[in-house]
Amino acid sequence: MTQNEMTSDDSTDSTAAGTTSTPDPSGEPLVDQSIEVDSTDGGAQTGREQVIEARDLDVFYGDVQALQGITMSIPENQVTAMIGPSGCGKSTFLRCINRMNDLIDAARVEGELHFEGKNIYDDDVDPVALRRRIGMVFQHPNPFPKSIYDNVAYGLRIQDETENLDEKVETALKRAALWDEVEDQLDKSALDLSGGQQQRLCIARAIAVDPDVILMDEPASALDPIATSKIEDLIEELAEEFTVVIVTHNMQQAARISDKTAVFLTGGELVEFGDTQSIFENPEHQRVEDYITGKFG
């Protein structure tokens, strides 16, 4: 587990939130404390607009229930982290947001999930159109076996947005902090890049089409510590323009980069959801505290 290497030099207690590279001096609250946190029922009333709202969402794989009555709202232009032990349904929830679960024949979704006020499981929603607004980055870097340029241009080409293609590709690579490294090898195969570069390429590919939300499924779990810290820095920058939802196994990572944290526990239930700092410093539920302090999970 490479992500554990990251934790070695970080303190594992709740002050980990203050040790990140954020401009805030440690000790200062990372997020606006005036936000009223309402956990478990998830209807966090923050001043910001809620882009994604799950209402009593159940997901089944065949007869197995993977998510139980999830209700939560994800605020705009913030990083929302989802943590929890393996098999707790956090990736399933992430994949519900852009309907990637549609690709699994056995998966069945009940309840509502609203994106910008529209239930994405309505019959008149085309998942293809939805995914053009909600991009995704996967656990293992999965660039296409094409050139770096073609990888970034892929989304633009499939959406027929081929004007100023060079410019858009360059912008996306710059925003993904990859441009300086690949500037003069755009026609080289993306598979020749290192794992960390590949993952940043995948991020560039996802943001090239300018989505509203970026979903990240353990984006750094297959990477070494240095590549991981680059990805983390990148995520924080991206949150200025995009809503980022990230699933991670690494609690320190969640504490470092996220504004909001949702804790899923075994059985597919959302146990606690609120500001990252309060989750890590003062969790309401004993189970969450046990999980965060490493007593189980």
Place this chain on the structure above:
Amino acid sequence: MATTEPDVDWHGDDSSVNHLRGRAFEATCLAATAFGLVSVLLLLLFVANDAFRPLSADGGWLLTYAATVLAPLAALAVYYYRLDEPAGEVAYVTSGLPVVGVLLTGGFAVMFIELLSILEWFALVTSLVAAGGLIVAHGRLRPNAALERLVVLFGAPVVTVLGTPPAQFNWLVTDLAAALGVDFGLYHRVISLREVLLRLPYVPTNWLLLLGTLVAPLAVAGGVFIARRRDSRRAGFAVVGATLVGALAGLVTGPALGIGYGGWMLLVAFVALPVGIYVEGVVRRREGVRGLAFPVIAVLGVAVGSVVVDAAGFAGPDSWLDWGFLTSATSRTAADAGIYPAMVGSIMMIIVIVLATFPVGVGAAIYLEEYAPSEGPMGKFVTLVEINIGNLAGVPSVVYGLLGLALFIRIVQWPQGSIVVAGLAVGLLILPIVIISAQEAIRSVPDSFRQASYGMGATRWQTIRQVVLPEALPGILTGTILALGRAIGETAPLLMIGAAASVRLAPNGFFDVASMMPRQIYSWSSELEPAFRHGVLAAGVITLLAVLLVMNATAIVIRNRYQRE
């Protein structure tokens, strides 16, 4: 931490562990492998001996060539293997490229002699290019008109290559319209660009057409390749110029050598151009330059050997498989018998098979892998279909022959024993194999690529077209070529649909009655004269095996090429 030998009893030299059964099993497996390999090898040697009859040559002839060709080449091979591996690779490629080039040349030569004139080739290529140009131009001008593009995609070839449907179809339409009480008819069919070109009153001479439609495009492709690799436009132009000049020289040298300007031009395009590009690269990189000695010594050895043999008056072997065998038709006398018409028949049959099975097989594989449901009652039905495709792959070939007979000859009424019927019958036979291997190839595309594509908001069609198919194509091609290897050797369906036992003329069209190599070999096997059954038959078998070997080698080369990347 004891330093003395401890007194333990676990190390097993008291035979508490029994290896006997394992060893016996291993030995049995080895024996089975060896038996299979040795018996096939012996059989092949036996057939090759019958076909080439090397022992019918004078001892001096064999010794001369052993000394001038075999010994130096063997020594070189050992040298490369032991000391200079890059050179070995170079030797391998520089010897193999010309062989492939000559085979391609032979293929095109046969095509121009038997199938279509150079003018027809020119018309076909020009109109295909025009169709491609129309499609590309439409894509550029109106990139968002998907439906329109579909119309252009199918319409362009009709306008340029096919023309409006042939007369029979027009009568059908007219009759149908009359039956419905409408006066409508396509009384004049519109001819295609291809037909316009064929009817031009003045056309350039054949050598100019050949130069323009075959040599020049290949030269430009080679030039672009070199220009990219060396980052120099001049080098690219030099390649194009040298190729064209070399090809034009054939107008004089070709006839002088007795191969005609056409043969010379084809050789320049298929042999000299690729070999030249490869050798240039080797020399410039200065890596494995010694490998170039291999083909040079091979040619020199043959030349020296032939001079010596001529001077000393040694007689060569009386081989059944010689140039005459490959270029003449079968005959009543074994010495004159050849396989040429059957070879042309086989190649044309392969063309029909490729055109029929590749789109159908790959289409079915894509549907089954990418679209078909995998859950619920429909999923079960799909599984049933897939199982039965596997079963169809095991149905005896004679049954497919019967199917071809019933379907294409009795019902569709195509001529008995014609190439198109043979191709479709054998095509049905290999269709399950093509489907299964294409399915395997599509399945081997990592799911993460599909996920990435769908996650970007690609439709299923875009994902298949841009991600899955390009990744799966090498595997699909490999599987298809291997299946074609099986198709070319099938005999039973050819017997069932009545392919000719022996023909004296190569077929000129796809509805001609023809013989194919396995059919021809089968009919030689029942000749009374022993020379047929022993000599000619063996030569035919070796020819068939050689064709098969070339096809399988192509498949392997494609697979390795893409695996490396």
